[in-house]
Amino acid sequence: MSPWAAALLGLGAVACWLALYLSLSRISGWLTYSVLGLAEGKHVSSAVEFLVFEVPKVLLLLTAVVFAVGIVRSYFTPERTRRILAGTRESVGTVLAALLGVVTPFCSCSAVPLFLGFVTAGVPLGVTFSFLISAPMVNEVALVLLFGLFGWKVAAIYMGTGLVIAMASGWTIGRLGMEDQLEPWVRKVRAGDGEEPIVAIGWRDRIGFGLEALREIVGKVWPYVVAGIAVGAAIHGWVPTNFMAKFMGKDVWWGVPLVVLIGIPMYSNAAGIIPVVQALLGKGAALGTVLAFMMSVISISTPEIIILRKVLRPKLIAVFVGVVTVGILLVGFLFNALL
């Protein structure tokens, strides 16, 4: 394909995307009331309209962002991130690590090799944790869903507080001087040189990476999105509006610790949890409580802790979980108090 044809194709795709996105609310109303012939004002109609509007909307947003992030990530390999982090002062490194956590490709099953790759190359422990906390928590799928369902303010709050928790936790762990809490075999290993494979990457490859990310991520998470939104739709239509206020309202002080306690051991990707979150918010749960729940579910999970146990001693794991939990609790209380 010539560059011109490729550019034209790209523009066409963007135009189609925009046209679809902008006409979604009309299409969903038409589908619900004209095609399916549901009566306005009924529970079932409001649930169906919600479903046929939200599912394509979220999937469209997801497609655009995952593709874009796939391209951005082709510029940030773990080796490059490590090199940047190994060469900076700890204070700067902690901040930088949280930011790089957002754009460096990361999968929770790579957490341990990556952790070791960083630590054995001389990246300080606190800086490594800052990265390790931010990478799963500030995640593009979470941001898209938050933006799509609640608007840019909630998405920005989430990203901002997620980064702050990562930096603060990393900094705290760094101050505690816990290098002796790595498993003994870890301290003995010499870093592999981890040379970056020298491959010339052109635009074509980067777009290929974007498409690959699209297939891999959207192809995997769409059932969760649909299932989550369906749960949301059910709650939307049938559960009374203030039902959740009793358990997760602003004035229920124990709401935040309770949801964090439930959320920490749970494992779910952002796509699975956010539509449920939306349903909770819609039914009177407070934003701080809901954000705390979501952060605790996607940042730390039992499987991740089990894997990390291979390289960290229990004390360091406890500190890691403790510091992150405190950060999430503070975010929850703060937002409940402010909003």
Added chain:
Amino acid sequence: MENAPHRKIEVLGPGCARCKETYRVVQHVVEKEQLPFDVEKVESIERMVELGLMATPGVVIDGKIVVYGRIPKADEIRAILAKA
């Protein structure tokens, strides 16, 4: 070809879905093309560190990382093995 010593391909990963898929792709290519390679799934973290692998899954031929951090396509593996 039959009697030539087999070389080793290691597919490294802690056992996540992406790693299993990668193993399947590599295994499939080797079997289908009847290439003289033994494919082995390695879950040892020590080995990953030793090789300097920071993103899984990783495909390693004779101790050299050829693909990492993503699931390779069958054609890609075929091309790599043809050159290896």
